[in-house]
Amino acid sequence: MGDIGKRKEDHIHIALTKQVAMNRTTGFDDVELIHRALPEVDFARISLETTFLSHPLSAPVLISSMTGGTDQGREINRHLAEAARERGLAMAVGSQRVMLEQPWTRSSFTVVREVAPEIVLFGNLGAVQLNYGMGIHAVREAIGAIRADGLFLHLNPLQEAIQPEGNTDFLGLLDKIHAVAAQLPVPVLIKEVGCGIDPDIAEALVRCNVQGIDVSGAGGTSWAQIEGMRAQDASRQRLATVFANWGINTARSLVLCRARLPKLPLIASGGIRNGLDAAKALALGADLIGIAHPLLEAATHSTEEVIAVLDQFLLELKVAMFLTGAGSLADLRDQRRRMVADHDPAPDHMGIISPD
Ligand SMILES: Cc1cc2nc3c(=O)[nH]c(=O)nc-3n(C[C@H](O)[C@H](O)[C@H](O)COP(=O)(O)O)c2cc1C
DSSP, rough: OOHHHHHHHHHHHHHHSOOOOOOSOGGGEEEEEOOOOSOOGGGGGOOOEEETTTTESSSSSEEEEOSSSSSHHHHHHHHHHHHHHTOOOOOEOOOOHHHHOOOGHHHHHHHOOOOOOOEEEEEEEEGGGGGGTTOHHHHHHHHHTTTTTTTEEEHHHHHHSSSSTTTOOOOOOHHHHHHHHHHHOOOOEEEOOOSOOOOOHHHHHHHTTTOOEEEEBTTSBOOHHHHHHHHHHHHHHHHHHHHHTOOOOOHHHHHHHHHHOOSEEEEEOOSOHHHHHHHHHHTTTOSSEEEOOHHHHHHOOOOHHHHHHHHHHHHHHHHHHHHTTTTTHHHHHHHHGGOEEEOEEETSOOOOOOOH
């Protein structure tokens, strides 16, 4: 196994066995949906159906990028893909750089299409690699291998700053992202990996032909902590501790990006830990919610276990919709105007509004 394969294995092992959650909240705790004692909704008829980038989905959920590149990654991806297929959800694979540099790891990604030919599927590469020799040919190869419906380019400056082998030249990336987005046959989306995206950057990305953004905000998995646990030297370990909780929280990043870009396909991930968090994110304007870490352990075991975790999330989401009188996602989004934020996650954009 090469260096990248070893790194992927470390990431999964650490994420499974150590405390890697940030020691701060996503901001959703401060958001309160208004309870409706008379919901005027038949629970059995609540619909979670939606479309994302013109693709129909049974529920507004993305299984977020996690892995590939190792035998264990192949099994995880297979279980996640089968669960996505069974529940009609979207999925993204983990970074495919390993597949480009070590072609023998390809099947850990292509397995996803073998078991789930019809799911809405996204590829994943680090945007910074565009500054380290990754050209359009390689990007095409990554999306072609899994017949991806779109490509996530991830932005992970904190992670790269802590990794001993990190790639930290982020100069001039916007133009390169623009060039990739202009040349690919599928939409390019941008995601963070747990530190959030601010609205100025979101706007600049949209001007560069980016078709969607996953804010992947702070409050969930801490990549600083994961890299800190891999670090051998005291300086990097300390760096990881100092920046363990760095970032824009998920609720704030979502609200600010939605206010600036009302029509942008927007995904909320980073610390979505139950269906109530999901309901709040959707009410605040997310088109989809993304889940990574809560599915990881189940995905090391079986497809059935992944489905069980997802079903619980979906049940909780439906109960939140029931209790707010929302029979559909469109109704849930209407909740925004009736929300009370005790401690407003984004005071300029999310006024405190009382029930009508
Ligand atoms: C084990 C693990 C591996 C991940 N690998 C990737 C990756 O390869 N590419 C990427 O863009 N994000 C990756 N992520 C980040 C997630 O996609 C997501 O943005 C982040 O973990 C926040 O979601 P969460 O709090 O639900 O975990 C990974 C997350 C985990 C937990």
